[in-house]
Structures are given as C-alpha cells and as structure tokens.
Amino acid sequence: MKKFSMNKAFFMVLFIMLSLTCTNKVHAQKVHAQNGHTKNGQVLNSGTNKSSPASNSKQDSKTGDSSEVVDNSEDGDEGSSSTEEPDDYSIKILRSEDVEKDNITTKDDYINRQFIITIPGDYVDFYNENVPEEMDDSIKSISVKLDSNGDTKIYLKTKTVRAFAVEENDEAIFVTVMAPKDMYGKIVVIDAGHGGTDPGAMGNSLVEKNLTLSILQHAKEYLDGESDIKVYYTRLTDFEKMITKGKSTDPIKTSKASLIARYTFANETQADLFISIHINAAGKTAKGTEIEYSPNNPRTNRMGISSNQLANLCLPNLLSAINSTNRNIKPRPNLAVLKYTKMPAILIESAFLTNKSDAKVLADDSKRDEIGYAIYSTILQAFEEY
Secondary structure, eight states: HHHHHHHHHHHHHHHHHHHHHHHHHHHHHHHHHHHOOETTTEESSOOSSSOOOEEEEEETTTTOOOEEEEEOOOTTOOOOOOOOOOOOOSSEEEEEEEEEETOOOOOOOGGGTTEEEEEESOOOHHHSSSSSSBBOOOEEEEEEEETTTTOOEEEEEEEEEEEEEEESSSSEEEEEEEEEHHHHHHEEEEEEEEEETOOOOEETTTEEEHHHHHEEEEEEHHTTTTOEEEEEEOOSSSOOOTTSSOOSSSSOSSHHHHHHHHHHHHHTTSSSSEEEEEEOOOSSSSOOOEEEEEETTTOTTOOOOOOOHHHHHHHHHHHHHHOOEEEEEEEETTTTHHHHHHOEEEEEEEEETSSHHHHHHHHHHHHHHHHHHHHHHHHHHHHHHH
C-alpha cells in the first residue's frame, strides 16, 4: 500500500512538470511572434504596422518652404474615420465631404505675410458658406479664390511674418499660427540687394541686382539641404512687391522705403543672423572683398554672436572662395539694414564690378557659386561655434 502511494505521487509530479513545459512553450511562441521571429522561414509579425500614420511634406518649388500634413488615423485602422481634434490650433477650416484627407497643398508665402491652402477643385461656394467661426488674433483676414487651374485657394493673411503648422482629420483642416522662433531653432535671413526698378551698381556689362540674386540662389541650393535651419529670403526673383522698389502703383516707391521693408521683414522673422549681399563699385583700380557692419547695432543673438564676430567668420571664407584682395571689415554705423536689424547683421561687398579682374570673377557663374558656398559655410560655422 505504501509502495502504491509513492508511485502515485511520482506520476502526479511528472504530470505537473509536463503541463508547465507545454505552457512555457506556447508562451514563448507568442513572444517570438510578437517580436517578429520566424517560423519555417515565414515572418509571423514584422513589428511594423502597414497602415501606421505617415506625414506628407509638400515643398514649394519657388521658396523651398514646406508645410507638413499629418495623418491622424490610428495604427492598423486604414478604413476608419477620425474626428479627433488637436489640443490647440489657431483656425479650423471645414472640409467638404468629397475632399479626400491629405489631398491639400500649402505654401508659406512669407514675403506677402500669408499662408495659402490649395484644395483641388472648385469649393469656393462651400467655403463662402462655411466661414470659420473663430480664428487667432494673429490672423488678419481669410479669403477664398478660384485659381486659373480651377482649384480653390484659401488665403490666411497675417499681420507679421509667422510660422504655420497644419493638421487634418476627416472633417477639417487645423492651422496653428505661431512666432517663427517658437517653431524653428535656427533662423537666418539672406537679402539680395536692390532689385526691380533699382538696378544697383552697373559696369563692365554687369548689373548689381542680377549678381546679388544669383549669389543668393546659389547659397539657397546649399542651405536647402539643412533641414534644421530655417532661411527666409527677401527676394527670389528680380521684383518682389513687398521688398523692392517697383512701379508707381506698388507700395514701395523709393530705395529708402525698400531698405525699411527689408529690415522690418528681418525683424519680424526673429532671425538669429542677417546677411545682405551686394556688389561694390568705384574707380577702375579699386578691387577686392570687404564686409560691413554697424557698431550702432550691438545686439547679440541667442547664441551670443555679434555682428563684428559674424563678419570675422565670413571674410576669410569669401577671400579663399574667389582668391580676392582683402579690403577688411569696415564699420558702417548708419547703414539702415545693419543699424536697425534686431539681430547680428553684415553686408557683403563681394567684389568690384567696375574693376576688370573682379568683373571677370563676377561674370563667372561658378565663381558666384563659390561665393554662395562661402555664405553657406559661414552660417554653418556660426551655429557650430557659438
């Protein structure tokens, strides 16, 4: 009897051990599946949901600015609708039922202080009937127009240069308007001198306004690759209504007013650095490169760099770029775009278009590219060293 009891106990222990082994094996299989392990060479679960949300960045070909449209759908729920609203926004713009989510494009037209939302198709009547009930104080006005392509454009006009963020759900478009400094960690303004009916200096078949714009565009090509630096440009074409002197019907009628518009624009962006590109002119023998700053602008930016320090970073880069004569750093106390900007500011006099050897350099597009790269390098250096 005693022997039978011992055998019975032995089989009970064996049964319990086998049960635990099976349980652990099943649990291990579940863990492996969740972590993307394979069974017979087949992936059970990759760990990445095919329908995970993605954001679409649409870039404007002229300005290089982009606005991100966020997909608010839940993971693994491709066919579901979402009406969840963001916690904070400046304006809510309703969406017509037949406008697909994420099918809009946006443009930050910062020079004209406006944000443009483009919706494919004619929805002007819909938006005229569904005017937003509330909007942030920073939004001056909202208007709707049909463009030449038959698409609907919504214009959000702001009082000053602002930054914008866009989110969507299935019912509406939400735009958040904020100060540029609240969105971007590094901000630069680059100014191409003159433009429009103001040609600047002329000589040796060269026109200053064209050269400064070309150099700016070369610098932009390099800066477009720096996603952590927000760059505002005073102009990207010859004539810019809100910046350059133009026709009598335009708001800027004199070169003096144009200078005021440029430093006002720079101040609205809350930039860390301001760089104005110019070309020098004098007698035939004067040549070389110089950089100007205003001692009457003692401001340092949030990095602690001053105008004079920025000039000292930039000059060696320019001299080596085009093997130019060093005309040093020169104070220009009362030059408007240097004196009244609320950030470190320099004005580059790249070379003399009135000098034959300098003019030959300026006429060479590859050399203008080198000047643009020197400006780009200076900006990177400023953010790295300060």
